Every structure is written in structure tokens, then in C-alpha cells.
Amino acid sequence: MGAGLALPCDRRGGVSIIQRLRCGDTTMTMRTPERRYNHRENDKKWQERWERDKLYQVRDDDPRPKWYELTMYPYPSGNLHIGHWYAMSPADAHARFRRMQGYNVLHPMGFDAFGLPAENAAIKRGIHPHTWTMDNIENMRRQLRSMGAVYDWDREIICALPEYYRWSQWLFLQLHKAGLAYRAKAPANWCPSCQTVLANEQVVDGKCERCDSPVSRRDLEQWFFRITRYAEELLDFSGLLDWPERIKAMQTNWIGRSVGVEISFDISEYGLEEREIRTFTTRIDTIYGVTFLVMAPEHPLVARLTTPERRAEVDAYIAQARRQTEVERLSTEHEKTGVFIGSYATNRLNGERVPIFIADYVLLTYGTGIVMGVPAHDQRDFDFARRYGLPIRVVIAPAGWKGEELEEAYVEDGIQVSSGPFDGLPSREGKERIADHIQGQGWGGRTVSYRLRDWLISRQRYWGTPIPMVYCDKCGIIPVPEKDLPVLLPEDAQFRPTGESPLKYHPGFLNTSCPQCQGPAQRETDTMDTFVDSSWYLLRYASPHYHQGPFDPATVREWLPVNQYTGGAEHAVMHLLYARFFNKALRDLGLVEFDEPFLRLYNQGTIIAERHKMSKSRGNVVTPDPYVEELGADVVRTYLMFLGPWDQGGEWSDAGINGMARWLNRVWDLTHRDAAALSQRPTDAEATRSLVRITHKTVRKVEEDMERFKFNTALAAMMELTNHMGRAWDEGGVEPVAWGDAIDKLLLLLAPIAPHVTEELWERTGHAYSIHSQSLPTWDGELARDEEITLVVQVNGRVRDRIQVAAGIGEEEAKGLALESQRVQPYLDGKEIRQVIYVRGRLVNVVVG
């Protein structure tokens, strides 16, 4: 290194530890091996030993109570980044904690191995998705092993292998049989130049990410799961033991239940088969304010209700709406536009004929796809009416309203006006009375609408589970018989640069015979959404090698439902809702016996780097490997758990990780001290008592915190113990037995978080292998009890004195001491004591006036 250049190898605070290590400074871990933990040797040594001994093998017949702790399986993107470690190592620590509590813990790992990136790799680099995926898995498995987790690799699941996906297909067939899987037209993102369907993430600013041509929507026949049938039950979270309120709120919003009235309008004047059209409203109290109707442009009735002179304009509008991508169409800034279709409908309550429009702000998929326009009491209708010069009639009077025109829609409650027989009623009551009236007349009735739509599971892709259906010209759509499963993905697929599914052009796959008439037939070429795979993987882990079905009912009964699920909150509404639906569907099919798949849910936060979420495109992805190599798995694990509360995520920075290395080495150092040396000095009862007390307090605190995933404060408590031990050693007087007990308990508490170093220390302190087969230490409330407390004395809520007193001090005595205090006296001088508040074991507050 040349002189004068303050390069990163210089001694500067902000320099990353990795940079420092690259500059040849390995003293941190390598100096005097016996004084420090040598992770390079020991991490490997113990990982190999655990594997050889099958220490973490999970047995179904273990008599201890079962605990199924699952963490969301990763997508095999190729590299495990620090975000994976952040999700997995605390989950592993918690699972280990449960093991030490005496549970037979199932904490499995696998790979969510189907998905688009594998197919993109095939297109871009000519690597087969299978090869790409399996290579990535190989690498990630190695990285996962370096973490030192309790995974039983014999139970690994890879959902892209036929032994798994045949059962995804089998389950599809069961849902189909039960009427829960069906085919319908649905719009897909279509790239006209690539001639292919795009996933939402492949559409960038309304354009194809590959060729930049504008994307439009095109209707395709696709497969759906009828999740809406379970909407009501999915809103019921009572079967869950502990889920974040936040996630329940998100699912509730997603399902979007709203109670209202379906009311029909008369169109019999047109002599169509349909003599009425139905609208859904949550504001039936405003029915007398209807001045127009709006239909979704795609509504099937539009064509028949459009008059010849309006046809050209209507068709143009529909075509334009179709061109818009979903994103554009749903943008908030979107102007309310529409077209009159030439027809009218009659409001039966007042006999009024109102014009029918189409407008793209009305969604075909919600309610009935037709909306009654009440401009005075709905802002969207208000904007629309203004634009097209439609009347705005107030029927719910705001307080103090004198008949003036509105500046904007009045959406609150009020008094019914211009509402025929309902005039003068408060609108809340009007709502009920009008609904009763409509129901009585047979014009409609109370109903419930959901925002939730059926789950579209079709993907026009190769790398997914083939949907096991066959199209026969004679027999129609026929399921593949169960005995013919799996429908295998052909290995010799040709990937086109456009991203089009190779299955459509693979004669060997495509052409088959009809299971019913044996005549020529074609296979379904759509594959399943990967959320189908992840909707039941939790069941497969119970019996991953079972061949007679997707899972062994007996072991599923033993292990399921999942006691604790952990993963990112980004799956709040997709995966977690789909999995709940799937479970309920399987329950109704008689395949499982429980209502909810995941009894408890805990979401870890996101780990960010350089103030942003890690992403390849941003180039801020942190790979744990170099840190593991230089500092050891335990340091990385401990650091991730110490950063802050697990559910809040945090920013990765090198700055603090040294502290964890220092602390683990401090534990190492304390453990290696010869307790016999303590007995050379005279023992001091108070010093011993003090160590015993803090030891027991620490055990209590750590167990409470670990229970609730509060790893950061659990670690802080252990650090306080080691700080105390350091001082106690220097001051002397501690009985060796108490010292040894503190060390043992510390190692046991730390074992779930830092499994390697504690295993090594457990051996070095002469204990039998393995620390991970031990029970958690117990604590004794009596020993943890404080004998002395600091009594805080306040005057008018401000701290004026702190007095050391016996813990068992009585109220009168405490108050007496407080009032006598030299520091308190001046504040009482000449003032009237109005009140003296006493909080047991804490404080006395003297209120003076």
C-alpha cells in the first residue's frame, strides 16, 4: 500500500468489515485460537456431526408433544441473500427453542420451484428450467446448511418434481369434481407482437417488458378456483389462535364484504328475453335520486340494449376500454367517461325512465356489473352527471339544506326528501324501510357483495404444474383419470424468444387420446399458478415420501395444523388467503379435518440495504456467504436477531456486526475461565447471591422473550448477564458452583440462537453431546427475587429522590421514608400535602398544592 492514500484499508470507522478482512486483517477471529472461537473449524465440525448423527431427524413416532413450526419456503432464485437469513435464522432459533422446551418439532425446508424466472433463463440462456432450478437448489441447499438450521433434509420438498406435482394435479381433480374448479373467459395481458400472455410483472408502463409494444387485454378461456364460495367463511378468523390484526384486516379488506340491496329496473319495453336489469347498491335510501344507469362496457346485455343510431359510438368506446390495461383503467386520476347507449330503464319506485350509459368506471366483476347513478350522493356519479349534463337530484337532505345546488356529492346520512312515501325519515331508517318495501314488491332484496374474485389459476407457461384436463371434440372437457397421473412436463421443450408456452407446440404433449372415447384429443396446455403448490405444501411435509396420495392422513392428523407459521407480510392476501381457502375446500372434500391451516402467524419485517429493499436491479443485494466465511454463522445469526424487533425489519449494515463477534468471543472467554480459581479467594455471599439472582432473572426474561420472537431483548438480557459476570469475576467472591451454573444456563439459553459456538462450549465444559438435545434451564422465582429495590420518590410527578429499601417494604413505611427524605423536604416546605400515592415496589408520589 502506497503512502499517503487513505484507502479503505485505513483505520476508519465506516469501513466495512469485509473490506477490512480483504485487506488481510484477519486478527479479529484468528489471533490466539484458544482464546477465541474458531468458526472455520467448528461450524463445519458440528454441522457434519449433526448430520452424521441425524440429530435433527424428525420422527413421527416420537412420544413428545408435536409442534409444527413452518417458515415459508423460498423460491430457488439461485442465491440465498441476507433477507432469506433474516426470515430463516430467527425462525430456526424459535423452532430450536421449542425443541428445548420438550416438543417434537417439525421445522422443514423445501423449495417453491416452479415459476417464471426459470423459464426466462431458458429463453435467454438456453438452460432448461429443470436444470436451472435444480442447480439453484443445489447451491441454496449448501448455503442453507451453512446457517446450521434444524432442517431435516430427508423431508425436503421440491414442488417442481413429478412426485410432488402429480398430487397437485390430483388435488385439482378433486376440486374439479366438487365443482370448485371451473373454466371461464377472463381477460389476460396480451402482447400482440410476442403473441403471448404476460404476467402483470411483465407489463411495464402498459408495455411488454420484452418488446416494448403496448399491451392490451384479451379474453381467454382459463381455469378458476371458486374461492368466492368461501368468502364468508374466510372472513371468520375465529379458528385462529394468534394472527396479526394487521393481516386479518388486510384479508378482510381484500374480501371486501359489503351489505346492500339488489334492485331491478324495468326494461320490458324492449321486448328482450331479459325483462329487467339488476343493480347492486349499498345506498338504497338514495333510490329516488337515480337519474341514470351505468353498465360495465363488457356487460353482455350492452349489445342488445344499444340502439342502432348509438351503435358506432358504443362500439368505439368498448374497443377503447378494451385496449386499456388494468392499471390505466384503475388509475385514480382517470376521468369519468361513458356513452349513452340509447335505451332507458324504469325505476319502479317512482315510475321514472332513466337513460342507460356504459362507462369504464363500472366493473363487470363487482356486484351485478350495473350501477344506479345517484349523482347527488355519490361522487363518481356526480362527476359523471356533471360531464354529461344529467340531472342531480337531492334525496337525502344535509342538515340545514335549503334546496340549493350541491358543490359535490353529499354522501353522509340525512333526511329523506323527494322520496315519495319515505319523505321525512332519517336516511338510516329509510334504508331499512325502502329495502323492506322492495323485498315486499319482489323487485329485489337484501344481498351481500364481495370484492373478492375467483382465483384464476391458469398460467400460459411451461414451468408449472400441467392442468390435468383433456379436450375432446366429441366428449368435451374431460379430466385426466387419476391412474394416468402425473401429466408430465415434456423434457424436450423448445423455448421461443417470445416467451410463448412450448407446450402449445409440443405434439407429443399436446396430442393424446380422450380418456372417455379413446378418440384423438388435445391436452390442456395451461399450467397452474404456483400459489396452488404453496397452498398444500404444508401437508406434504408431514409425509413427504407418501405414494398413495398427496399426504398420509394419519401423519397429517398427527402434525397438522401448523402450530406456528412465519414469513413475510407480502403474502398477507395472496398465499395466506389461498392456503386458507384450499384447506377449507379439502376439509369439505373430507381430506383434512381442521378448519385453518396455520394456527399462529408471525410476520418478520423486511431487511433493507442502503435505505432500499434489496433487489438485483438496484444492485444492493447482500450475500451472507462472505460474512459467514469471515465471522461464522453464529455471528451472522446473532446479529440479525439483535438488529431490532423481528417484525419491524431493519437495515443491514456492517457497522454493528463486530459487536456480535465481540460478544460471542466474550462468552467464549468467560466459559474458558477456570472456575476453580474462584475458590482461591474468599467467597462473598452477597456477590454469589447477586450472580444467582441475575442468572435466574435472565433465564426468565429470555424464555419470555423467545416465546414472543423478541430475540433482540433476549440477547440484550444475555449480554447483561455476561457484563455482570465480567465484573463479578474481577471483583471476586463468587462461589464456583454459582459461576458454573450461570455459564451452563447462559449456554443453554444461547444455543437456539448460536448453535455452533454453544455446542463447542458445551463439549468443552465437559457436558454430554448435544446441547441441542437438552432442556431449557429453569428459573426459580424465589432466587430471581430482588431483596432490595429502588424506591422512587416524586413530588407532583417529578423524581426528587431514590431510596434503596427492602423489597418487602410496607406502604406506611415507604410513605414515611419518602416524606422524611432530605431531598424531598424542600419541595414540601410550606405546602399542603394533598395526597400521597404509593405504587408497591416502585414509587411514592407526593402531591402538594
Add this chain to the structure above:
RNA sequence: GCCGAAGUGGCGGAACGGUAGACGCGACGGUCUCAAAAACCGUUGGGCUUACAAGCCCGUGUGGGUUCGAUUCCCUCCUUCGGCACCA
């Protein structure tokens, strides 16, 4: 816009309505060293009084409220993050 979470030292963060800042990082001082690094020990919210000892005041995004007492509970507003977003 709606729903949800969160705003605390230089930084990450602790605090059953009862001592704000545990624990760690960084910084500063010291020990060791020829010197540095590492390691170890100590100090570390801001301001003020004071020779010292010891005190006082201010401080948990903003402004109110409840309370003997509020980081904690309630209301207003501001900011950040996450989710949904024309849902009739």
C-alpha cells in the same frame, strides 16, 4: 382517498400508565504496544449552576386532552413505510 404500522441520543434500538434512553454500534479517554490495529477497562441525550461535592431545567414528530403521574391512553395535524385503490 381508504385501511394498517411506525416516528425516542450521532446510529440500531429498550422501557406492565410509575427512575426515559436497557443492550449494542460509533465517538472520546485509558491499558497493552516502538507505533498502530485488535483486545480489554472507563465515559458518553442537550443545556445550566458550581472550585468540588451536588443539583436544576429541557427533552420520546406537532398541538391539545385525560391522569397524582403519559414514550405508553384519547383527539388534531405533520412525516415515513406497508396494503388497497372508481368495489356502486
